Amino acid sequence: MRVVVFVKATGDSEAGVMPSSELVEAMGRFNEELVNAGIMLGGEGLKPSKIGKRVAFDGESRRVIDGPFAETRELVAGYWIWEVRDMDEAVEWVKRCPNPMPGPSEIEIRPVYTMEDFAEAMTPEGSAVHDRVAAKLAEKQ
Template sequence: MRVMVLVKATEDSEKNSIPKAQMDQMLKEMGEFNDELVKAGIMKQGDCDGLTPSSKGKRVGFDGSSRTVIDGPFGDTGALVAGFWFWTVKDMDEAVAWVKRCPNPMPGPSEIEIRPIDG
């Protein structure tokens, strides 16, 4: 089963305001976790990335044949994605077990969402 694992954005990640020392430590811990995922065959090398804050992004709105470009930042921070992985697991229980082992991806409360890939 393939899943996409989504690290949800927080106010800190959207403001890009995480102190450098704290960010360095978080990246070190996340790198070690990623190495475990690769060794276990859950993740292929390079199947994880962080995203810039939504202020650097764009959305394209669709309404029939009309297209509207919307510049970031986007509201509802908790609905935004700050990073992602693609994993191959035997089932959703295994994906949940791996996410529970993940270091907290943000300095405060945060969430990680797991979505099966259709197909």
């Protein structure tokens, strides 16, 4: 099962406060454990939303919204992509994670859809295009 693990933003992360050297080292060791266990497929920290943008969709209309974005607790400050047996394993790994922020923080775990989840809506044409995309992505790795 593939999951995306979101490190939720805080006031400090949105203000651009950089982590301490101790936290950088602790997170590096945790990431190393994840990689050695075959769990971590990728992950990065994200810069504050004040330098981000959103694109709002309404039919054919597109509107660009400049950051910063409200509701800091709903924003993401970083993420991992993990391959785990199940949600229980993902939760156990998150519990081992160093606190990613200087104060209180949260980490959210969300399962990723697979093409099988869309079987009811999948046409042969849709399947073909998704297969081509998957093949091109595999070439890049």
